[in-house]
Amino acid sequence: MSSSELLNAVLQLPPKDRQELVYSAWKSLDAEILSEFEDLESSAFAEEIERRLDEAANNRSSLCDGEEVLREARKLVGQKSC
Numbered sequence: 001m002s003s004s005e006l007l008n009a010v011l012q013l014p015p016k017d018r019q020e021l022v023y024s025a026w027k028s029l030d031a032e033i034l035s036e037f038e039d040l041e042s043s044a045f046a047e048e049i050e051r052r053l054d055e056a057a058n059n060r061s062s063l064c065d066g067e068e069v070l071r072e073a074r075k076l077v078g079q080k081s082c
Contacts, residue, residue: 015063019056 001009010018026049056063064072 011066015056015065019053023053 010021013021
């Protein structure tokens, strides 16, 4: 399965399942890769990711599917959808 096929399959999952998948994938990254981005576990970036994941898990945020996000982004840059 190609990465684009995998992405399309993932985007069909319910938001909660996508959130869990992204979180698990992020946590599985090798320590060497993460070290390139400084100490992400204590960085503001990691804290923001944790905050957003918590919001999504507790339904305190408004989630949109990927196609909706792409439509809105295309509108903002004046492109037609594919």
